[in-house]
Amino acid sequence: MTKVTIYVTLRESVVDPQGIATTEALQKIGYEEVKSVRVGKLIELQLDGSEETIEARVNEMCKDLLINKVIEDYRFEIGEVASK
Numbered sequence: 035m036t037k038v039t040i041y042v043t044l045r046e047s048v049v050d051p052q053g054i055a056t057t058e059a060l061q062k063i064g065y066e067e068v069k070s071v072r073v074g075k076l077i078e079l080q081l082d083g084s085e086e087t088i089e090a091r092v093n094e095m096c097k098d099l100l101i102n103k104v105i106e107d108y109r110f111e112i113g114e115v116a117s118k
Contacts, residue, residue, distance in 0.1 A: 035080055038092050040100065040110040043074040048105045080115055088112060 044050050056071040077100060081088060092110055101108050 035082060035115040036085070036088055037113050037115045038079040038081065038088065038110050039113070040077040040079070040092065040096065040108055041074060042077065042096075042101050042106050042108045044072060045105055045107055085112055 044053075050072050052073040053071040056073060057068055060068045060071065079092070079095075081091070083091065089112065092112075096108050096110075097103060
């Protein structure tokens with residue numbers, strides 16, 4: 035079993051209202067050193083297959099459903115699931 039962690043972020047050209055609000059909130063409660071926040075999402079998958087197959091399939095999943103291709107970018111890491 036393989037674990038894939040997908041990091042989804044807004045493209046740099048896209049305004050991030052949640053990031054702006056978070057930046058302002060952090061500064062108001064005393065974290066003046068925070069100059070900018072960008073908010074994204076993290077997706078974890080567990081799947082079977084070879085690393086090459088998994089890489090191709092995860093790219094397909096991201097492009098078909100998991101990201102908004104117009105405003106978001108993604109990257110992912112492939113690792114092994116620790117057995118219990």
